[in-house]
Amino acid sequence: MLRCEAVGKRYGRGGWVLSDVDLRVSAGDVLAVVGGNGSGKSTLLRILAGLSRPTSGTVSGRPPNIGYVPDRFTAHDRISALSYLTHMGRIRGLPASAARARGGHLLERLSLVGGRDASLRTLSKGNAQKVALAQALLVRPGLLVLDEPWSGLDASAHGVLAELIGEVAAQGGAVVFTDHHEAILKAHAGGVYAISDGRVTWRGGRQAGSRTSLVELVLTAPPTGVMPVEVNWPALPGVAGTARRGDAVVLRVAREHSDAVLLTALRHGWSVAGLAEAVDEPGSRADARRTAL
Numbered sequence: 001m002l003r004c005e006a007v008g009k010r011y012g013r014g015g016w017v018l019s020d021v022d023l024r025v026s027a028g029d030v031l032a033v034v035g036g037n038g039s040g041k042s043t044l045l046r047i048l049a050g051l052s053r054p055t056s057g058t059v060s061g062r063p064p065n066i067g068y069v070p071d072r073f074t075a076h077d078r079i080s081a082l083s084y085l086t087h088m089g090r091i092r093g094l095p096a097s098a099a100r101a102r103g104g105h106l107l108e109r110l111s112l113v114g115g116r117d118a119s120l121r122t123l124s125k126g127n128a129q130k131v132a133l134a135q136a137l138l139v140r141p142g143l144l145v146l147d148e149p150w151s152g153l154d155a156s157a158h159g160v161l162a163e164l165i166g167e168v169a170a171q172g173g174a175v176v177f178t179d180h181h182e183a184i185l186k187a188h189a190g191g192v193y194a195i196s197d198g199r200v201t202w203r204g205g206r207q208a209g210s211r212t213s214l215v216e217l218v219l220t221a222p223p224t225g226v227m228p229v230e231v232n233w234p235a236l237p238g239v240a241g242t243a244r245r246g247d248a249v250v251l252r253v254a255r256e257h258s259d260a261v262l263l264t265a266l267r268h269g270w271s272v273a274g275l276a277e278a279v280d281e282p283g284s285r286a287d288a289r290r291t292a293l
Contacts, residue, residue, distance in 0.1 A: 001024055001025065001026045001027070001061045002024065002025040002026075002048065002059070002060070002061045002062055002063070002143060002174065003023075003024045003025075003058075003059070003060050003061050004021050004022060004023050004024070004047070004048070004054075004057065004058075004059050005022055005057055005058050005059075005060070006020055006021070006022065006056065006057035006058070007020075007021040007022075007047065007054045007056065007057035007058070007059065008020060008021070008054060008055050008056040008057055009040070009043055009047065009052070009054050009055050009056075010055050016055075016198050017040045017043050017198060018040045018043060018044060018047075018054075018195075018198050018199075018200070019197075019198040019199055020057075020199065021044065021057065021199070021200045022200070023193055023200055023202075025048070025143070025174045025176060026174065027142075027172045027173070027174055028169050028170075028172060028173075028174065028257060029169070029174045029175070029176075029190060029191065030165060030169050030174075030175045030177075030188060030189055030190045030191075030256065031174070031175070031176045031177075031189060031190065031191045031192070031193060032176075032177055032178065032179065032185050032188070032189035032191070032192045032193070033045065033176060033177070033178050033192075033193050033194075033195065033200075034178065034179075034180075034185065034192055034193070034194050034195070034203070035194060035195035035196060036196075039195040039196065039198075040195050040198060041147070041178045041195055042070075042071060042147055042178070044195065044200070045068075045145050045146075045147050045176065045178065047059060048062075048143070048145055048176055049066050049068040049143070049145040050062055050066060051068065062143065063141075063142025063143050063173075063174075064142065065092075065139050065140060065141050065142050065143075066141055066142065066143045066144075066145065067135075067136030067137055067138075067139075067141035067143070067144040067145065068136055068144075068145045069129070069132045069133055069136045069145070069146045069147060069149055070132070070147050071147040071148045071151070071178075072125070073128045073129055073131065073132035074128070075120035075121070075123070075128060075131065076120070076121045077119075077120045077121060078119055078120070078121060079119070079120060080116065080117045080118060080119055080120070081103075081107060081112060081114075081116055081117070081118050081119075081120060081123070081131045081134075082100065082103055082104055082107065082116035082117060084120055084131065084135070085099065085100075085102075085103030085104075085106070085107070085131070085134055085135055085138060086099045086100045086103055087099075088103075088135045088138060089102060089103060089138045089139070092138060092139050093139070094138065094139065099138060102138050103116075103134060103135075103138060104116050106133070106134035106137055106138070107130070107131070107134055109160055109164075110130040110133065110134065110157055110160055111130075111154075111156060111157065111160075112127055112130050112131070113127050114127070124152070125151075125152040126152035126153050126154060126157070128152075129149070129151065129152050129153055130153070130157060133146075133149065133161065133164070137164060137168075140168075140171060140173065141168060141173050142172075142173050142174070143173060143174050143175075143176070144165070144168050144173060144174070144175045144176075145175075145176050145177075146165075146175065146176070146177035146178070147177070147178055148178055148179060148180075149161060149177055149179070150179055150181070150184060162187070162188060162259070163263060165177075165188060165260075166259045166260035166263050167260065167263060167264075169257060169260045170236055170257070170260035170261060170263065170264045177189075190256035190257075191204065192204050214240060214252050214253065214254060214255065215252075215253050215254075215255050215258040215275060215276070216250060216251065216252050216253075216275060216276035217250070217251045217252075217253060217258070217261065217262065217265070217272065217274075217275055218245070218248050218249075218250050218272070218273045218274035218275065218276075219248060219249045219250075219251065219265050219270040219271065219272060219273065220247060220248045220249075220270070220271050220273045221247065221269075221270070221271065222269065222270075222271045223271070226269065227269075228268055228269030228270045228271075229268040229269055231264065231265070231268050231270075233249065233251055236253075236257070236260075236261055236264060239251055239252070239253050239257070239261065240252045240253065240254060248273060249270070
């Protein structure tokens, strides 16, 4: 678990940008940081990523592999997007062939305009952002830090970014991002921290002891009869319980992790046969509403 304890930050002898920040980020979390322009959001993200040292306080539990996307990725190099990613992958310890293959796969998923051989200096802001996202995901991150990641992306890339965030969380990584749009916060964040006057407070999301919204997923082999790949379901973040129902696998999943678990299931060849929504309260019996697909 990544923890910030009494973290403060100021530049030189200027005023405090951040004061007495206490927060924690656990495996599988997808958290948003909100605040006005100049509130210190980017400073906090840089501290979480290890790119900036706090002036006071401590940061502990930072994972070894961190992916970071700044609010603006400025690249004026003549090299191609794929060459850049191959180089960055080698810096991060990947063999050149693996870095090239991984970089090409990510650029294809993000539909980079101009293709993998497009020169970095020719890219629009949105397409440069796609390259920035790809470099952050070359190595599976234990922490993915995204500063305004949706800014400038086309509509199709919005969906891919949501998938990538879900995959990181499903694999046990944590994601922290900033964005100004309330709809994006509601769609993607399991919890929200707000910054005002240099102080960080918990604005909303599920906390220990609060009501837990669960989704029950019923998974089966596809109609073709091809056996899907077995998955260690209990190890996925947000999975609260598993059971067998005939040939089906039934999972109870915290709502904020349901998209990531669904994506994992589909990628491993499972079909979704049904779902149930339930709200579990401590000491109460769940009331489930099931819907066949």
